[in-house]
Amino acid sequence: MTDREPAPGDRECPAEGPAEDAVEGDDDERADDGRRADVPPTVPAALRAGVALFNEGHVLAAHDPWEAAWLPLGEGPDERPDERLLHGLIATAAATHHASGRNWSGAAGCASNAVEYFDGIGSAPRRVDIDPVRDWCRRLAADPETSERAAPPTLRIDGTAPRFGDLDLSAALLAAPALAGAVASGDEETFETAAALAREERGTGRTTFAELLFAFLRTPDARPQVAARLADHVELAERKRRDVNDLF
16 A cells, blocks of 8 residues: 555546444445544545445536545555555546536546546456446547436445435445535545444444434435534543643
């Protein structure tokens, strides 16, 4: 692994309420799904989170979980397919976002980069159906105004199109802060803290933070109220932690 910052221009375009069994997530990811701040998310969890955000119409927010998993990756042969897949998806999100804002040159440039990143990784890396995404980016690269005549593709993993209601805990804890940063009813930093607290809840029998984060994703009309409750719980948890620390 190598630590790295996004290359110049990456931010705009790379290269330029569940029951207990519903909040546990996949067993093979529990040791490495980013529940500590210094542990990056697994690629499968980040893929599901970003795909759900993209499919729900929060195209630019999908960039966040994908980038969180992409940044720590090295460039060796074992990691190169994931690096190219995530980089291509990030560029796809940027291209689609630029096209929605009628920034045709930005859309075309990012779409061209996405096609380049997708080259050589097959049609289903990590079981993601890349062919429709690759085709969309080729069309944007050739004629970005095609976005005014056609909708972006629905992203699919294993033949299904994940949305917020389909996410397990590992993916939901990545998607919720990204969504909070994209909508007016959430504070991304508070949601990042809530996600960390939800990870700490695992195995304790408590699910307060997980349930609120799931509710934020799944109930759009109630997001302002859920965000307010979540902020109250985060403040209370941090106050308790400060009180304990003050004892020592």
